[in-house]
Amino acid sequence: MSSDDYHHRTVITRLTGLSGEDERLLLETIDEWRDACNLVVDLAWGVCETKSDVQDLAYEQVRDETELGSQHAVLACHGAGDAISSCNERLQSGKKASKPQFTARSITYDKRSMTVFHDREQVSLTTLGDYARVRADLVLPNDSDGYQYQFLDDEEWEYTESTLHYRGGDWYLHLGFRKPNADNDESATTNGTVLGVDLGVNQIAVTSTARFFSAGALTHARHEFEKTRNGLQKTGTQSAHRTLENRAGRERRHARHVLHVVANGIVEEALEYDCDGIVFEDLEGIRTRLPEAEWHSQWAFRTLTEFVEYKAETEGIFVETVEPQNTSKRCADCGFTHDGNRAGNEFECQSCGKRNHADYNAAKNVAKRYLRRGPQSSRRRGVSQYALKSGPRTPS
Ligand SMILES: [Zn+2]
Structure with missing residues (x-):
């Protein structure tokens, strides 16, 4: 199934219940995300054709030079890759476009970096590193007629790429949902x-x-590393420690x-x-x-x-x-x-x-x-x- 085989909808909610420390972590993550996206654009602009090329070229450097976890490193490659392709499309159709720049205070999440707890109306979001998460409450309307529930309560809709925005001191989550297109379901029934x-x-x-x-x-790589480590641990000096970290x-x-x-x-x-x-x-x-x-x-x-x-x-x-x-x-x-x-x-x-x-x-x-x-x-x-x-x- 290609991405066109899905219906997409976005549900906009505000987040509450974040502690001062949680907000600090999220803002830090957004800053790091912006740097990562701009880094990827610098590397891939004029060089890469597809999102997958961008990821192959830039992923390692994003991991080395930023504190983003693996999921966000990949999403940054994809986000920058999308920005580059839409610039290229504009250029090809004779319009003006310059190298994309990421300046907004927003960040992309997907189902690997975010969990939605439907019953508790909460969401947990990855911050820097792969494991640090913060939890927030979704602000939903009091009566269950709100359009948000149509997607949150329906198993057919699964959540997908979403964007967290920080605006005027408030946090907004644009929750992306998708469901397979019924026509395509039928055409691909059994083979x-x-x-x-x-x-x-x-x-x-x-x-x-x-x-x-x-x-x-x-x-092989691990055995080589272990050999070096055993040697260096015997010497135990500062420089041995640094060498070990480099290795x-x-x-x-x-x-x-x-x-x-x-x-x-x-x-x-x-x-x-x-x-x-x-x-x-x-x-x-x-x-x-x-x-x-x-x-x-x-x-x-x-x-x-x-x-x-x-x-x-x-x-x-x-x-x-x-x-x-x-x-x-x-x-x-x-x-x-x-x-x-x-x-x-x-x-x-x-x-x-x-x-x-x-x-x-x-x-x-x-x-x-x-x-x-x-x-x-x-x-x-x-x-x-x-x-x-x-x-x-x-x-x-
Ligand atoms: Zn048998």
């Missing part, structure tokens, strides 16, 4: 396709089309770069197989399934799925998660579930005898699990099949 993705420690990602993404480059920063940038490449590859695969959506296991499930995965891997899984979500969104591909119940023990061909089916990277079904790479088998199960989930997700999306290659597959 949509999803790509299943399994996440793991050796292969960071494997798709249901048997594309393998090795975790090798990430693991940590470099490792983080490198890891994010590797994850960008993997995310691009997953989205390319979805495009190549004409998929409407990409399905992952939910991260909570991965924590249960891979208790041995270190914090570093958990960070990598979270970052990778975020990158895929953003890239997929610009391509009009949805991303959803499923609980990974037995995805690694279940045979994707006959459904037989048994602990003995899997030995390391090998999967051999104790019932039908099918053999395959264990992560590839799991990726197919992730997709199948999504298809079985029923009306509220797969059927509403018009998805009935998943992308796959037949026969046994191994990493190349």
